[in-house]
Amino acid sequence: MSAAGSSLALRRAGPEDAGALCKLHVAVWRATYADLAPPKALAALDEAHRLPGWRAHLEKVSEGEGTIMAEVAGALAGFVRYGPASQPELGHGGEIKHLYVDPAHAGQGIGRALLRAGLDALREVGQDVVCLAVVEGNIRALRFYKAMGGVEAGRFRDAGPLWKSENLILRWPVGERTERGME
Structure with a gap:
């Protein structure tokens, strides 16, 4: 594992973490989509x-959903948010809703650890299939998820009010831990 491996800690996020999660979410989202999203x-x-x-999500977490934070030396380095599928196109399984890693910690295995944690959490609540949506053009994310065993399972157009993005659906069967790249 990387240098971060020895000081990497995963923990469930609580309401007190809303500000830090929001700040990282916005910074990484803007960097990722700077050339893809409309101004x-x-x-x-x-x-x-x-x-x-973020406050609402963290103050009232329903069963089968949550956010796991990755900290390196006590500082937020990334997070994964998961829960029931939010789009009809994703089916009735679980969904990885967000997975973001601070660019300063990229390539250290944090994204891998977070994805595993999200998939495991959804498996523990009985989900046997987990999906996520990747905006077309987000090549780095698409490569990562495919390397982690995600299989393309469809496409849909997000009806969001600000950006009607085209998305690829990736899917993992998680009933048993047999995913390629997940060992």
Whole structure:
């Protein structure tokens, strides 16, 4: 494992983590989608817009959903948010809703650890299939998820009010831990 491996800690996020998660979410989202999202979406989806959603999610976590944080030397390095599928196109299984890693910690195995943790959490609540959506053009994410055993399972257009993005669906069967790249 990498240098981060010895100091990497995963833990469930709580309401007190909303501000830090929001800040990392916005920074990584904007960097990732700078050349893909329309300028209006990049400007509008800021911390002020996202913080109420993070607070609401973390204050009232329903069964089968949650957020796991990755910390390196006590500092937030990434997170995964998971829960029931939110789009009809994803089916009735679980969904990896967000997986973001601070670019300063890229390539250290943090994304791998977070994806495993999210898949495991969904398996533990009885999900046997987990999906996620990747915006077309997000080549780095698509390569990562495929290397982690995700298989393309369809496409859909997000009906979001600011950005109607085209998305690829990736799927993992998680009933048993047999995913390619997950050992």
